[in-house]
Amino acid sequence: MCIALKKYLALSALSALVLTTLAPVTSFAGDPVGYEKTPVHERHHPDFTPQKIHVGSFIVMPILETQIEYDSNIFLDETGEVSDMVAKFKPSLTFKSDFGRHALNLDVRAEQKSYFDETDQNTTDLRGTLDGELDILDRLSGAFSFSAMREHEDRSDATTAASAYEPIEVNSHTAKIGLTYRPNRVSASLFGTYNRQTYENGTTRTTRANLLQEDRDKDSVTAAIKIAYEHTPSFSPYFTLSATHDRYDHRAAFVGAVQDQKIYSFSPGLSFNFKDILMGRVQAGIGRQDKEEPGIEDKTTYLVDTDVTWAATPLTTAVFKLNRFFDTDSNLNSGLVETRANVQLHHELKRNFILGTGLSAKWREFEGAGRRDKIYSFNIDGTYQINQHFGIKGGYIINKRLSNNIGLDYDQNIISLSLTGRF
16 A cells, blocks of 8 residues: 555544544434434534525525635646645525425526636636426426536646646536436436537647647537336335447547547446435446547446445544546547545534545546556545534645656645635
8 A cells, every 4th residue: 555545544544533532422402303314514503504585486595605725736746836825706696496396496606716826827617507306297207407617627637638827618518307207116217418518728838839629629418217116215226227429529630539439337226224324325337438539449347326424423424435437538548437435524513513524536547548547635624603694614635646657746735714604
């Protein structure tokens, strides 16, 4: 086991020990019914939650978050790291319907990043999502979602252009629709998703020359079916079948590998809730990635999608996630399979004071290129709710990448402090 992983495991184990011994297991008469059965990170005690704002048949939830952050390595360089302070401004507005039947929700949010020194790295991200549910018949229901966003790639993303000076802007539009038929304990669901992604050109860090990114523009179409059996209300096995087609807008001057592909997967799974102590889903199966580029080998491998929550005590919750999936991009001349593992612990020291810590790892296999990346992260944070409307949060994150390609290792430390207003 590498030294970096041993260090991160030691930090996580120490943090877990501290969190689980900070306070006795107690409850209070003023807690709402079912409060202690809710995972710690999802709890909203009425003494520290704003009153609902009703506008017609909708509940409106405005949130405003401001954050100051220190980043020790904003470009994720192996040597010659550049550090900076960044101020973040993150407003959001959510409308949730309060209908007797059906549902309609709207979520709009933005994030403005302003660097103190490296002002060319400033970005503004926008996101909007409209989703809903329809009770079509007694046994037939539908769901839909439409989203549009303008975001900027994180430099740690596997597919981002490492030579880019400014963060690359990505515009994405997604439409999802689904139908579920439930005649008895057996249910059948059919889903369809269309996604359009476009990228803005950038400039290189060394010469500020034009960095072509338009060849990354693509259309993705996914169709999936899920068959589930409700053995009991807390125990439901299922399986899913899905097919995805990615097609890129390669211009005439494109000289890289054609990354058009088809992905097929079959995954059985289980959704469960054991006495509100252990709950979530476990899903694992097999996937096939067929590349249209003759020079990139097709890949068959196992796929995983697991999300499990363990209520270790009434005041401590552990969340474990494990994912393995295919990825691709015209910036790559290879295939890509990524595996992610994440463990987070949350401890309610007081009803308005929650501590958290976690450890995560990512393993990236660039098929055909011989490149292997390992990224480890450790985080610890604390959230203090001052009253019904305002709360503060402080956090510390360590990120480390180890790669068998020369010049791609990096270390990063992030310290943040934020103030959030909920109205």
